[in-house]
Amino acid sequence: MPCRILILAEHEDGALRETTFELLGMAHRLAGDAGWPPSGIKAVLIGQGLGDLAGSAAARGAAEVICVEGEAVKDYTCDGYTRVLESVIKAESPEIVLIGHTPNGWDTAPMVAAGLGVPIATECSQVALESGRPLFTRKAFNGKFIQVVDMGDARPKIATIQKGAAPAYTGTTQGAVRTVPAGVGADQLRARFVGIKKGEGGAVDLTQAAVIVSGGRGVGAPEKFGVIRELAQALGGQVGASRPVTDMGWLPHEHQVGSSGVTVNPKLYIACGISGAIQHIVGMKGAGYIIAINKDPDAPIFSVADVGVVGDLFEIVPALTKAVKEAKGRA
Ligand SMILES: Cc1cc2nc3c(=O)[nH]c(=O)nc-3n(C[C@H](O)[C@H](O)[C@H](O)COP(=O)(O)OP(=O)(O)OC[C@H]3O[C@@H](n4cnc5c(N)ncnc54)[C@H](O)[C@@H]3O)c2cc1C
CATH class of the missing domain: 3.40.50.1220 (TPP-binding domain)
Structure with missing residues (x-):
């Protein structure tokens, strides 16, 4: 089935991040508004040994989970994710790519857009269809203006989405999981994963x-x-x-x-x-x-x-x- 909307499924500490289900919720709403079948909603999951997580995404909104596995992309690096996303997007040719406005999403999405030569709207609070065209609402100039972005006929249109901007998908689906090799070695990446240092506890989300x-x-x-x-x-x-x-x-x-x-x-x-x-x-x-x-x-x-x-x-x-x-x- 052709891919209409591709989302990046993010994971942390062995679990899918909630943002994954929010993006799937947004994708289902957009597909419904556009009259696209839910079978055109796919997710890309990057890492290693992610079979269970891929199954979870396939059971909660993704018609197909493209699980890209490899030692070099086991942990997040901007370089590794960007290469994988570019190649999946080229192969799937979605109309819209939704990525969470998380630290990783914020890092990699502009690189992907630049690499593919397509437009991007970052930190969107809303995506809505108007006369069949997706319009992306975001803050500009440090919140002084609200900007509505029309990316014209570009394909794909890439957006990073604020956490909490859409309710998480709560339905159940019987999506497929397709595992593919990352096809990139650590020696080809300029960035090297060193570790994750979490902020002090007690932060409010x-x-x-x-x-x-x-x-x-x-x-x-x-x-x-x-x-x-x-x-x-x-x-x-x-x-x-x-x-x-x-x-x-x-x-x-x-x-x-x-x-x-x-x-x-x-x-x-x-x-x-x-x-x-x-x-x-x-x-x-x-x-x-x-x-x-x-x-x-x-x-x-x-x-x-x-x-x-x-x-x-x-x-x-x-x-x-x-x-x-x-x-x-x-x-
Ligand atoms: C570029 C820009 C970005 C902004 N971003 C944000 C933003 O992200 N979030 C945001 O909130 N604002 C934002 N603002 C500010 C916004 O315009 C308002 O000034 C702000 O929201 C007002 O805050 P407030 O309602 O707490 O205060 P006020 O407008 O002063 O209202 C206080 C209210 O409390 C009531 N009140 C007083 N005492 C009591 C009492 N004892 N019991 C019950 N009610 C009482 C009053 O009747 C009044 O309605 C932004 C402004 C700009 C220009």
């Missing part, structure tokens, strides 16, 4: 959170964020923030939701003391259920909320935390 309780400037001061943290903790969620909160150093930047922060897709998003500027809303409007708490009844955040509570967050949030704890105690 809001893109994977099922519940986010966010505080805005309305919280008033960093020491008052305790009420937000307690509700997040009671719900088993993470703490998010609007930009003024991170700009003022009340919370680190990784907590910021919005056009110059992260795009999130939780099941539940609770916005406390956040007015609802467009730059914030673009980062959280994909949440499954939105509760907004604000003392201003005209706050724009209410336009995207499923439930809006007009009132003082310092009365409502602790009451909500108490109710959640009581409900959990009863369960």
